[in-house]
Amino acid sequence: MVHHAWTASHSAELYGINDWGAGYFSVSDKGEILVTAQGESGPLKISMLDLVKDIKERGMDMPVLVRFENLLAQQIARLNNAFNNAIEQSGYRGKYRGVFPVKVNQQCHVIEEIAQVGAKYGHGLEAGSKPELIIALANLESPEACIVCNGYKDAEFIDLGLQACKMGYRVFFVIETPSELPIILERSRALGIQPLIGIRVKLASMVGGHWNATSGDRSIFGVTIAQLINLVDTLKAEGMLDCLQLLHYHLGSQIPNIRDIRTGVLEACQVYMDLVREGARMGYLDLGGGLAVDYDGSKTNYVHSRNYTLDEYCADIVDVIMTTLDPNEIAHPTIITESGRATVAYSSVLLFNVLDVASFEPGPLPEVISEEEHAMIHNLKELLKTANVRNLQECYNDALFYRDEIRELFKRGQVNLRSRSLSENLFLKVMQRLLVLAEDAPREFSELPRLKEQLSDIYYCNFSLFQSLPDIWAIDQIFPIAPIHRLEERPPPGRP
Ligand SMILES: Cc1ncc(COP(=O)(O)O)c(C=O)c1O
Missing domain, CATH: 3.20.20.10 (Alanine racemase)
Structure with a gap:
């Protein structure tokens, strides 16, 4: 599996910044969003992050609606x-x-x-x-x-x-x-x-x-x-x-x-x-x-x-x-x-903080799964070994099946809470593996969008939708959204 070096321009592509930015918004090599505005003596480039620092120095905090x-x-x-x-x-x-x-x-x-x-x-x-x-x-x-x-x-x-x-x-x-x-x-x-x-x-x-x-x-x-x-x-x-x-x-x-x-x-x-x-x-x-x-x-x-x-x-x-x-x-x-x-x-531009993230990362897994665990749990573990770029769909279907079977058994009191937790962690581990493999798969993996959605983080952001972006809620208006810094870092699998 090849992991290409990630640069800020990959993030620009991922978030489509050059496509919707109309020449006004771009990403610097440092991974910060820049705003290009016409000043009196030529174009000026301003980093959004510097702008945020400046606003904070003036005693204000996010969320802030900035008008250029x-x-x-x-x-x-x-x-x-x-x-x-x-x-x-x-x-x-x-x-x-x-x-x-x-x-x-x-x-x-x-x-x-x-x-x-x-x-x-x-x-x-x-x-x-x-x-x-x-x-x-x-x-x-x-x-x-x-x-x-x-x-x-x-x-x-x-x-x-x-x-x-x-x-x-x-x-x-x-x-x-x-x-x-x-x-x-x-x-x-x-x-x-x-x-x-x-x-x-x-x-x-x-x-x-x-x-x-x-x-x-x-x-x-x-x-x-x-x-x-x-x-x-x-x-x-x-x-x-x-x-x-x-x-x-x-x-x-x-x-x-x-x-x-x-x-x-x-x-x-x-x-x-x-x-x-x-x-x-x-x-x-x-x-x-x-x-x-x-x-x-x-x-x-x-x-x-x-x-x-x-x-x-x-x-x-x-x-x-x-x-x-x-x-x-x-x-x-x-x-x-x-x-x-x-x-x-x-x-x-509405600037707001991300306060916390709920990520769908698997918890720690034991080296060896006890013989006493249910066969479905062993099957899930096995998928981690057998998954490859050619059997993505099969592994995806199997993983869902094994996980859902364990959930059913749990409802009927036939597996306990710890076993259920183990199966959920194994399932997430398999999904992450499939996501990485899908990047190098010879054929497009049709479940990829669903997989990405399942593994994507939930961000908790500090702003009021009803005060700041009522159009999204009321009239289905969409707006471009992107982080304003750390864009030179590769987002973990499943993100954004
Ligand atoms: C009569 C009239 N003119 C102009 C506009 C502005 O349209 P737009 O924002 O697409 O330029 C509207 C909005 O719907 C309108 O009703």
Whole structure:
């Protein structure tokens, strides 16, 4: 049996750190997780362990939620640069204006950072309620930045948005239900301020993934195509079709498959073109959220991953819009996306201590098993000698059988507690042996995942799931998890 020397790069592979780390997280030769952030004079690498020491020196203890503002800034820059490159390379004649949905993270330092870094790119905010609109108005300074108001809007919300328009903010009221238009028209007349109107449409395109309830006919938000036509007719009758400038759709968050993204844009482009033909002023196409995060690093269309890069996402969107609009001689719109999770996901890390470990190690075994022990126990001992890379499955089945037989005999009072303990220890010893042999087995051992699970340690960690990671429990959101140091050490068999 060959035991290869273990290095930190093996751990990086084991935990998939380079796959989900997006260039922000890596492992040093010393076996510590590093965070790479853009500093003023170039990239900075910070060891997470040093960070923990620093936090402790300041009198704080784990668990701690660390937010890396630099990573947030970098994500805003990456998103805007990727769209701007796609636009430049393809000769697209519109702009990109991203908006961050405030509901995704309302923490004031997050919003402040996004507004500050985003000013250079005209990156705006999406507001789904009155308080969020107030947040947006308080933070955005760039006249280029858009404020997209989704969600149900009452007269007070609309008055605030209209006054903001008068002050020079670019506030779009996105109509989610037909009942909102009469309020917008009435408030606009009362205040004498022209609104910027958008309409959120329900597309027929469905997406795969965890959050696909926001796509298709039965999606909760947005108007149907029939309602859209009625809204256009009302605006025409009021002489206000000029105010309709934005088409919005949101197919769902975390869209793992690029094909679904292309299909959605294609359908939206058809709607957009017909709105232009109807006489609406248009100019903005808002694709909502959906840009996925590769949480498991698999780069596939698995629900917690994505089968595309950021550059592909941007290039595909620009490409579909151009190839659909150009033959119809429709001007290229400003592209808006409402990326939430992809903007903030990398910037916060929960650090917590492992307090204790329950490991499934066999206890000490006697050199010789007494003749008086049950035959099944002798059989288990024998497996330790006979197991080899070719009979893994057979040994696995036998070991389970012998152990379960002893458990049955124990229940019936036919073997005592010490014998049962001996059999459990022998069983674990056999499992560990099989795990080591499986590494060099000529054929894949199908029970390996189960075996690893059976032998894996249980870690007792000091943090509150409900305070720190409720998404795992409530909405099946997964997050990458890894030790932040000792990654140059080989994990014992069965771990992690
Ligand atoms: C209207 C709207 N825009 C944007 C988002 C953010 O989506 P994501 O986090 O996938 O970018 C959401 C969230 O579901 C949403 O409902």
